[in-house]
Amino acid sequence: MTTIPYIDMLTVMIVFGIGLYTLLITRNLIKVVIALQILVKAGMIALVLAGRINGQVMTGQSIALTVIVADTIVAVIALALAVQVKKHHGTVDLDKLRNLKG
Amino acid sequence: MTAQTALTLLLAIPLGAAPVIYLAGRIALKTRVKSGGASARILAVLALLAAMVPLYYAAMHFTSTGPLTLDINRISLQMDGISLLVALTALILGLCVTFFSTKYMQNDEGEEKFFALLMIMIVGIIGLVCATDLFNLWVWFEVMAVSSYLLVAFYRSQPDALEAGVKYLVQSATGSVFILLGIALTFAQTGVLNLHEIRLAVSAGGNSPIILSASVLMLIGFGVKAALVPLHTWLPDAHSQAPSGISAMLSGIVIEAGLVALLRSTGAVIVSHTTWGYLIMAFGALNLLVGNLMALRQTQVKRMLAYSSVSQMGYILVGIGVAVYTLQPEGAAGGFFHVITHSLMKGAAFLAAGALLYALRMAHHNHEPLTVSDLDGASQRYPVTAFFLAVALLALGGLPPLAGFMSKWQIFVAGFQSGNSLAIALVIFAAINSVLSLGYYAPLVNRMYRHEPSDLVKEGKPISWVMVLPLVIMTVAIVALGIWPPLVRWLTTPAAMSLLAIFGG
Numbered sequence: 001m002t003t004i005p006y007i008d009m010l011t012v013m014i015v016f017g018i019g020l021y022t023l024l025i026t027r028n029l030i031k032v033v034i035a036l037q038i039l040v041k042a043g044m045i046a047l048v049l050a051g052r053i054n055g056q057v058m059t060g061q062s063i064a065l066t067v068i069v070a071d072t073i074v075a076v077i078a079l080a081l082a083v084q085v086k087k088h089h090g091t092v093d094l095d096k097l098r099n100l101k102g
Numbered sequence: 103m104t105a106q107t108a109l110t111l112l113l114a115i116p117l118g119a120a121p122v123i124y125l126a127g128r129i130a131l132k133t134r135v136k137s138g139g140a141s142a143r144i145l146a147v148l149a150l151l152a153a154m155v156p157l158y159y160a161a162m163h164f165t166s167t168g169p170l171t172l173d174i175n176r177i178s179l180q181m182d183g184i185s186l187l188v189a190l191t192a193l194i195l196g197l198c199v200t201f202f203s204t205k206y207m208q209n210d211e212g213e214e215k216f217f218a219l220l221m222i223m224i225v226g227i228i229g230l231v232c233a234t235d236l237f238n239l240w241v242w243f244e245v246m247a248v249s250s251y252l253l254v255a256f257y258r259s260q261p262d263a264l265e266a267g268v269k270y271l272v273q274s275a276t277g278s279v280f281i282l283l284g285i286a287l288t289f290a291q292t293g294v295l296n297l298h299e300i301r302l303a304v305s306a307g308g309n310s311p312i313i314l315s316a317s318v319l320m321l322i323g324f325g326v327k328a329a330l331v332p333l334h335t336w337l338p339d340a341h342s343q344a345p346s347g348i349s350a351m352l353s354g355i356v357i358e359a360g361l362v363a364l365l366r367s368t369g370a371v372i373v374s375h376t377t378w379g380y381l382i383m384a385f386g387a388l389n390l391l392v393g394n395l396m397a398l399r400q401t402q403v404k405r406m407l408a409y410s411s412v413s414q415m416g417y418i419l420v421g422i423g424v425a426v427y428t429l430q431p432e433g434a435a436g437g438f439f440h441v442i443t444h445s446l447m448k449g450a451a452f453l454a455a456g457a458l459l460y461a462l463r464m465a466h467h468n469h470e471p472l473t474v475s476d477l478d479g480a481s482q483r484y485p486v487t488a489f490f491l492a493v494a495l496l497a498l499g500g501l502p503p504l505a506g507f508m509s510k511w512q513i514f515v516a517g518f519q520s521g522n523s524l525a526i527a528l529v530i531f532a533a534i535n536s537v538l539s540l541g542y543y544a545p546l547v548n549r550m551y552r553h554e555p556s557d558l559v560k561e562g563k564p565i566s567w568v569m570v571l572p573l574v575i576m577t578v579a580i581v582a583l584g585i586w587p588p589l590v591r592w593l594t595t596p597a598a599m600s601l602l603a604i605f606g607g
Contacts, residue, residue, distance in 0.1 A: 036275050043282030050290035070244045088261045097265045100339045
């Protein structure tokens with residue numbers, strides 16, 4: 001096992017932290033989707049980094065490419081839901097989506 | 103048919119059917135304005151019936167020669183005991199749900215999309231349980247998750263369904279990122295992705311903080327889908343707002359598939375199986391308590407059933423936790439038996455509730471939820487459906503001689519046999535919870551049989567035989583498994599052995 005390149009590791013942590021923080025504080029559905037995207041980007045960097053650490057650069061990058069595809073589908077669905085939410089609730093504020101409780 | 107062809111076809115038939123169903127539905131809709139969904143409906147039922155054939159051959163091969171593997175370039179799939187059990191349950195439940203939905207979804211817009219997505223969901227589950235590679239596991243998991251987001255928010259003009267869909271999507275997508283980070287850490291540390299090779303590398307490398315963080319990240323990520331208690335908050339909303347057939351699928355098989363993914367991935371990266379067994383048992387206790395207490399205070403039928411899924415998940419976790427802790431197969435056999443019986447019982451309960459919802463509300467173009475008091479005296483107007491709902495509910499509550507009693511009994515016996523005082527205490531706790539759960543199942547049965555019919559029931563539309571037939575099949579299975587549990591021993595014993603193999607027993 002090689003030592004982990006600390007700067008790259010730090011980047012993953014910072015990007016992940018930004019994503020998680022945004023996800024937790026924001027109440028706007030569009031911003032939540034953006035936060036999810038930032039989170040996934042941290043995962044992608046981590047996968048590429050993992051490939052580099054153990055010398056399997058191609059595996060790491062091809063996995064990251066697959067993640068991009070899967071992640072795009074999720075983003076498209078999330079935005080489609082956001083459009084419908086705006087249409088039927090009249091807002092994208094998540095604080096107003098509070099019918100289901102208990 | 104060779105085993106490899108069988109496994110390929112098992113995945114290829116539903117996957118190939120999905121676009122065909124969608125296109126057939128669209129073309130029919132374009133050419134003949136009425137009855138556009140008919141071709142989609144028929145194709146969906148046929149595709150699942152056709153997928154039964156390769157599953158039969160795969161099962162034959164499995165029982166005679168053991169696990170079968172399929173290699174497509176570097177992607178490797180393996181059908182072991184757990185995969186066979188979950189795939190069979192998914193197909194049977196999927197077939198019942200598809201048949202039920204042919205009537206239930208008949209007048210809804212976008213019917214062809216519904217059936218196409220249902221096929222993708224089923225293939226996602228089958229692929230998920232067959233994956234032998236950590237990253238493939240994630241890809242199949244996403245396939246299953248994406249189709250279920252769309253199906254939960256299927257009634258896209260209903261504000262509540264959208265709210266449930268958003269909640270589900272955000273929680274589940276965050277969970278997948280945690281899994282990705284876990285995969286990256288594992289990959290960085292071990293340099294392999296195959297679950298078996300990871301296990302070898304981890305046991306050779308010993309305890310390291312990186313692997314420990316990876317296992318925690320995977321526990322959180324897959325735990326969202328498996329509805330482990332602090333992460334279950336999406337479940338009651340999603341299950342109650344989805345179309346009833348999808349509620350049955352989500353409750354009956356999707357959360358169990360999430361649990362299988364959790365066990366497979368964490369089984370490869372943990373070092374101490376005793377600690378992990380304790381952890382799973384602790385989650386089991388939490389699920390039992392929280393699920394039951396929340397279900398007690400629900401007034402909506404489908405929401406109550408959703409919380410009851412949380413508590414039923416607890417029994418499965420208790421059984422599997424005991425097995426992981428002791429590395430004895432009995433607990434896991436009980437847990438997997440409960441996977442089968444729960445999918446039948448909860449499937450029947452959701453479908454029966456859905457049939458009543460359809461007759462009482464949706465046939466009047468009303469999307470309001472069905473409350474418990476709406477079912478007052480339902481047995482007088484709908485004797486057959488009410489009977490099946492009552493059987494399913496009592497089986498969930500664990501009344502002998504129904505299937506739920508037998509699977510719970512097997513879990514309890516395994517807990518006592520383990521001889522561990524904590525496991526015994528947990529089993530007693532689970533048995534008490536089983537009594538507690540009758541506190542919300544029994545009043546519903548009582549209302550249906552002993553109250554005067556409500557106005558809603560009097561005005562209800564008749565229920566078609568298409569909706570009743572899946573209920574008949576599932577109820578017969580519930581009673582048969584309750585009277586003669588060894589009927590599925592050929593499935594549960596290999597599944598328990600596979601689980602022990604995952605945890606290195």
